Structures are given as C-alpha cells and as structure tokens.
Amino acid sequence: MNHKIYLDENEIPTKYYNLRADMPVKPAPMLRPDTKQPVTLADLEPIFARELARQELDDETRYFDIPAPVRDFYKIYRPSPLIRADKLEQALGYAGKIYYKYEGNNTSGSHKLNSAAAQVYYAKAEGVKSLTTETGAGQWGTALSEACSYFGMPLTVYMVKASFKQKPFRKIIMRTFGADIFASPSDTTAIGRKMLADDPKTTGSLGMAISEAIEKAVTSDNARYVLGSVLNQVLLHQSIIGLETEKAFQKIGEYPDAVIGCAGGGSNLGGLIAPFMRDKIKGKKAIDIIAVEPKSCPSFTRGRFAYDFCDTGNLTPLARMYTLGSGFVPSADHAGGLRYHGMSPVLSRLYADGQLSAEAYKQTEVFEAATLFAKHEQILPAPESAHAIKGAIEYAKRCQAAGETKTILFGLTGTGYFDLAAYESYQNGTMKDYVPSDAELAKSLKNLPQTP
C-alpha cells in the first residue's frame, strides 16, 4: 500500500469545476448596497479583473479553462498528495480508512495559493498595474505575495496591526516576496488616518484593513482589490483540490463515504467537496459532507441565513449567507483564522438545502486533535485545518460505535508553522475556550440590512 497517492504533473486538472452549474437551487445573487438590486458585470468590473467578474456571476458554465501560465505555476507545488492516515487509524483503533488531501506543501503554507495564482494571473493578463489586499492571520497575504512575486505584480498588503505585531514572521516572508506591508490602520490612506485620529492606540481589525485596501486600490492607477475566500470565483479556483482528490481516488478504486473540511469563509471546503457534492446532488452517491467550524465563530451552527454585508465597514455588496452579523468579531482568545462573520453563499445555499451538515468544536479540543495528529502523522497542522481533523476523528468514533468501517476524507489545508504561539498556550494550559453567549449573537444579528 502506498502511504501517499501522487498524481503526475500531467494529471493536474486543466479546468476548474463550477459547482453552481449543477446546483438545482442557485445561490442568491449579491445585491448592490445602494439600490438593493442584483450586482451586474458592469458593477463588478471596476473591482475585479473582467474574467474574475465573469466567473463571479456565472451560475451556468460548468467548466472554466485553467490558463496555461496558472497551470505552470501549479506545477511548482501541485499535484498535492492524497495521504492515507494509517497511523492515525491505528491510534484510534479505527478499522475503516481515513485519507486527507494535504495542501500545506508550499512556502505560503496553505491552499490559499490556488486562488491567489488565478487572481493575479487574470489581473496581469488584463493590464492591471498593481493589487491591494488585507490580511489578518496572514495565510492569504503570504499566498498572494508569493503569486505576485511569480507573475511580477506589485502588491500592497494591509495587515491588521495586532497581527502585524504578533506575527512578525508572516510579514518578513511577504517582504521576501517583494510585497509592501503596512500595519493597519496606517497613514497611507485617508480612512486610515481618520481611524488613527479617532483612536491612536487602535490595534486594527479586518474591517479597517479592508477599507484601507479598497481605498488604496480605487485611488491608484489601474489597481484592483482582491480577496481570498467567500467569493464564488475563489471556490471555483479551489475546485482544483477536489478534482485532484477525485482523480486520486479513481486511481486506487475508492470513493469516500464522508468528506469533511474546516469552514471559515468556505474557500477550502467549497473546493474540496465540489465533485463529491456534484455526485451527491445528482443522486449518484449518498455520502456525508460536513463543515467543521469553531464554536467561537459558529456561522453555520448558530448564524442566520440572511442578506448581510461582507465587511465590517458595510461598504461591500450584500450577500445572502449564514451570518453572525457583520459587526461580529470572535474573541482575541481564538487562535488562527476561521474568524469570518459570514459564509460562502454557495455553501450557505447547500447547507440550507440539507446537502451539507455542520459541526462546531471548542478550541482546546481542536488543539488536542492537532497534537494527536502531529504525533502520528508527522505533520504539524494549522489550527484551521485541525478543525477538519477533529471532525474526522469524531466521525470515525461514531462509525466505530455503529460497527461501521466507512472511508473518511478530510482536507488538511495548511501547516501550523506560524501558529506556534497558539500551540504553546495549549501546551501551557493557558488556552481559553471562548463561546459567544446567545445575547451576544442576538445583538450582532439585530442590525442586519433590510432587503426587498
């Protein structure tokens, strides 16, 4: 038995798969914040590269060609391995099989690079002169810096000031790839200067960083703002994860009974499950597809399915999604990513339609699962990815209790090299389990925008 199933470079998919084309009920359209009418291509083109705007709105086209330069970029770190977790199975005493698709084998350390490459390529091909983005924990900023370095695209990253100070190494990697990094709020934008004037000691937030990045893009010559999750286009690019996984399973003549992934904005989960969800929707396979989220930011398990803003500053279009309210920010005690108040509209639709289920776990039990995994599988997982590990372990335990030996697949989205301070707090027993109260959630859900 092979421990890892690698595809050949020639087997890297040549097309992205658009799950929306096979959804009987499509995700609700995004609405303009002013008119509350569905956004059009004309609305999106000043924000996104043309091809990306087209991908964002297209619910019908099943496949999009992956451009050759993007495929060349993917060859640097793809195909990623599908790995049999045989040592974890032994440790659990599980008689079924557990597999994971590992996306951490690249310098940026996560799956975010898959969409970064596509977004940078299209912008470059259309003559965009520079990009801006925000980053919190830093996975997206690192991935985008790496892709921009490769395609020769100038990049400005606004990094939440608290993370800028707490994760200095993220910023050094981004600088190695040539990106300009500013701690947000900064004095490089009007809105940043205003925020600093209002509160000189602010440690920033993702919402503030988004505002700065957008201002920088719209005030620079032919610049665009890009982001790394939630959007339909991002899930489309991430379908490469699921397509490779499907092909690897075909090679070994197997098919998973359960597909499990962590869920923040939904980019990794949406990509991993794409072909498996297609088979489920079409009635070809009766499988379990499970989103795992932190109890500290429980958009699926405790959120509301409603139109909401995508950002804290309420500048963006409205998306219909599971949301905790755009003002919701999980406690600083929560480590790593998966901190977003909303959820991909595609995944939200599937969850509402009962095609996808969701589970939430506390932070310390997630790090316990991460440590067990590291000891047996010899990979140090990112805290985000460890949610999927926890979900897979719990699924295996339920199978054991029922006397079943199902084949479990989960997504291991990245490495924890930049999250070791969180591992330390887990080891020292100082890690906290934050769970928002009902009152807290009711408050942040109170001011959802009105829609027709």
Next chain:
Amino acid sequence: MNHKIYLDENEIPTKYYNLRADMPVKPAPMLRPDTKQPVTLADLEPIFARELARQELDDETRYFDIPAPVRDFYKIYRPSPLIRADKLEQALGYAGKIYYKYEGNNTSGSHKLNSAAAQVYYAKAEGVKSLTTETGAGQWGTALSEACSYFGMPLTVYMVKASFKQKPFRKIIMRTFGADIFASPSDTTAIGRKMLADDPKTTGSLGMAISEAIEKAVTSDNARYVLGSVLNQVLLHQSIIGLETEKAFQKIGEYPDAVIGCAGGGSNLGGLIAPFMRDKIKGKKAIDIIAVEPKSCPSFTRGRFAYDFCDTGNLTPLARMYTLGSGFVPSADHAGGLRYHGMSPVLSRLYADGQLSAEAYKQTEVFEAATLFAKHEQILPAPESAHAIKGAIEYAKRCQAAGETKTILFGLTGTGYFDLAAYESYQNGTMKDYVPSDAELAKSLKNLPQTP
C-alpha cells in the same frame, strides 16, 4: 517537461550506500582521547546502539539494508522531489540546466530526519529506553523529536540557552512531538549546575549542551546519546538523498556536471554526493563536486587537516578532519547552522585528496541568493541551504562566462520558516558579515591535541 521529478514510493532505496567502501584512501580512524589508539567496537557500544557502532567503523561494506520500519517512516515524506530550477535559470539567463534535490518537505523542515529515523529505530530495536541529544539552531532536535514520537522513544533535548530564548517556536514543535526540552546549562545535570554556579548569566554553548546530554545519557537507565552530523553513520544514512537523486536523473536520462552542497558538519553534503563521488573516484565521470561553507566558519577553506576533538569540552574521541580548533565558535552575528568547528572525516579525506573542492561566501551574499531563489522558485530556503544556492549561482555564472551549458545539481536541505529573524536583519540592512581574522584562527588552532 516536468518541473518536479518524483520517484514512486517503491523506488525509495532499500539500502544505504557506504562511500567509504569505494574510497582508495580511507578516512583516518577516530582515536580514544586517553590512549590515542583507534576506537574499537567495544569503545563505541556504550555510546551508540550496536548496529550504529558497527556502521561507524565499517569502511568495507558497500551497502547496508534499510530496515523495513525505517523505510515505512521514509514513506511519510520521501521520495523527495528533484526539481528543475527553470525560473532561476531564466532569471540568471543561464542556458544550461539547474536541478535541486529538496529535503524540506517534512515537518522538521530539513534532511536531518533521514538519520534521526535510523538512529531512533536501531536504538529502539536494541531495547534502549531513552535518548538524549543537544541542539543549537534546532533542526536536529526537531527532527529527532519527530522520529522519537513515531517510534515511541522518550527523548531529552538540551537546547543552547540563547537559542531556547531566541527560537521559542522550535521548542514548541519539539514539545508537540512529546520531547522534554531544557535550556542548557540546566539544573538537571551535575555539570549543568556547576556551569550555572560558575556563571549564573551564561547563555550556553553547543559544547555545554553536549556535556549535559552525555551526562544525562550515561546516568540514565539504558539511555544513549545521539547526534546528527559529522559521524560516518550519519553520512551513511544521508546517502538516501544521493541515491534517490541518482535514480531520478536516470529516469530523465541525465547526469550532473557539477554537484554542490552546503557544508557544516557534512551530513547533507556527504549524503547528496555519495553515488556521484563513487563514479568520480572510479573514473567513470569527470565532474565537479563542491562544498560551500560560510566565510564565518571556514573549516575547509581556512582550517587545518589534523586530529582534533569533536566537542568544545574535549570529552569525545579525536577525529582527523579539517578543523578550526575545537575552541572556535563563530560570531553570534552568523545566522543559522553551519557553525561547527570541524568537518566529517570522510569529506575531509576526499578534500585532502582533491576529489572535492570548497568555496566560502559571506552571509549577506548568501541571503541575497536566498531571496532571489525564493522569488523565482517559490521556496523559502534555510540559511544553510542558501549557501548551496549561492554556490550554484556562481557556478552557473562561471559557465556562462566560459560559454558552457553544464547541468548543475545542488542540495536544498531545508526551509527557512524558523530563520525569519535573520531574513529580517538582511531586509533591514542590519545583517553583519563576520569573517574571522588570521590571528583569531591561529589562536584557536594553537592547542590542537598531540597525537602519535
């Protein structure tokens, strides 16, 4: 063209190759420090597992079987890819080919895991109950922790106090794998307590940590001390790097004209070059084999070929090697590893016999090469590995000047995720280029031990 050449798991070598068997002049034997007579198997067995002691002394056996459990461990992260540096070639305008063998795709982040797995396995198989070691920069301690976690072997690591404080993340990874880590000198050994009494503010040294690890091993029940470089057995285990590389080149019908690796104690270089040096020694191939070292610790390029102690505390056997004197410690301005005062006796013999050449570079030019490489090849190299990158770039430039298009192979031993403070000092312009003066070297070479 494939960017990466992967072997199948079934093609992982089943035997280590012992280059000593093909050396016409063998490396000089180690000498006991008391009698100055060659060490025997009986001398080594209290220190090393029996099989490892046998491997250490055997200059005749050409191949050693890799035990099945060690091969299973290798399947977690091997075969490692041989990668065509096509983007670096383009950036340099080099018309020849550059390949690198990448050993950083594992959680420990370097090639050290190859020997760690073998050493832990043999100790476990022979009933050893625990292991001790020292670590400086932390690559070896991390690799050994990972292997000990897998094979279920308790491990105590003495980490130089300065590194313990400067690289806290290294220690958290080791703890995740279940190792006990102490900042050295510590109060857990008699010699540590004495060192602390002599100088309560000492920041420690590799020499002190070795002394503590050895004391801990000899005063514990059936424990052994292990180390990660310099020794013949370590080069033997690392031959897996070279054997895989040879097989990958056979697959694509090529053979390198130059093989380049960084050199500290010699473990990676000795492993990478093994089959290529064999072909050179046997007159089958006329190739260049080049060791690259830092100008701050120039054992090959400015050291003396003589018997010397392997440790600063002068407790170990004497080895005949290129040495800067066992009291030599490079400036703290020097980042990363490659800080050892001596050099593998095998490589020292080959260098003395003109089979191997050596070059030394300054720290800032090495980080300049590292940054160029990261931007084009999308891998963040360890500072150690970046010496080989610099050597390869300079070799390519010499070829260009001569109108040649030679095929260059270098070893990329690991990632720089834990060396980002050094990258920062390079980016900030505060990185220093330390080069020892002639007087300094003369002083540290003055007290070499007398041998018959």
